[in-house]
Amino acid sequence: MTGPGRPRLVESRRPGASGREEILDAAGELFVTRGFAATSTRAIADSVGIRQASLYHHFPTKESILAALLDSTVEPSLRYARTLADLGGDPALLLWALTAGDSWNLLTDRSNLGRLYLIPEADAAGLSAFHAKRRELHGIYRTLAAQVVADPKDPRCALPVRVTESVIAIRADDPTMAAPADGPLPASAGLVADSALRILGIEPTDALREAGTALVATHRHAAPPPGDDRPE
Template sequence: MSGGAGEGARRVGRPRADQLRPDSGRPPREELLYAAAELFTVQGYAATTTRAVAERAGMRQATMYHYFGGKEELLAELLESTVSPSLVLARRLLTQEDRPAAERLWELCRSDVLLLCGGPYNLGALYLLPEVGGSRFAPFRLMRLELKDAYRTLLDGTDVGAELSGDRAGLALRNDLVFGLIEGVMLIHRADPARPVAAFAQATADAALRVAGVRRPASPWPASP
């Protein structure tokens, strides 16, 4: 949103529209994450029971507890899956000091949007749940904070960082605007889910740099696969 608690978290892809079954080919743990992603975002976290998750995954509730301790554990892994791949990329980009910081920031923005909008459900909306303030979600909050700090470090390396040298508050504000735009794309994407995600991600990355005031070359940067 890594080498931290969430690095092993897997991104949840598209569940089947009909009742999920144990013979779908997915491991039971992953099947439960698919089911939880659907139910938490469609009918709501508070309204979803562990029994409902287990039944949607095609297993008994008792079996579910072999893999997850409850709803909080399911939610925590889903949340971490929305940040972990971007954090891995951010750490790598921070080491690539031979590349312009603006180009690396653009790549991080684009990749983050692809992650947030690439699945069928709005997992980003789960960030707003009051439960996320609890101690069980501290690893997720730390991962998200590290990702946001990586954005700030890359922004600091651009021409904007040079212009705002000594103005930490000004740089923090611009970073808040960029990070807020990236995390808020789910609302825009939800309004038109048929919009091609790759083009949407590239346009959002362009917009993020403009919001920050970062100057970039006239020719577009190549989009990484």
């Protein structure tokens, strides 16, 4: 279904439970492979198999599509990070679980949408909400890292989140790293989490990995708690 409007040009050819999701899937692939500036809304509509007017029913501009795509890369990880931060406890364990779960999120989308972070259009003023969420996510990483090393001024505190985001570049070089959204924790995500702790001088133990994997399984897809009115 694409919502009100004229019928489709062809049968659905994109994954997604709604016309909006199909448009985002097509746009993400085209923005990553062709570039944002070189991709027209007509090309996106053709890739979905809908008329351009139907696309505008869901998104008024190409920039609004980019905003939705960028938000989709950070929102699940931020909710997960908030949940872990609220749990409290061993910061090394929480940081391992955060890095593993966030890396897994970056491994799941079809088009490696994290690559959009680097395009010039990602700095547009209209994307301030995305940048605020990303800063909050980075802040949670940094806070946990500072607790691990017991020194918020330690320059290493900025590194774990960058280790996680290195998954984006690694996937660009090796697309086979992509992982399903569900199932057991991908081994590559666990290795990234190990690396994040080693940068801080902590060698992960099997017990920590087991506990961290359990946190990922329990909380990565958890819905936000009722009444969570923190700014988005």
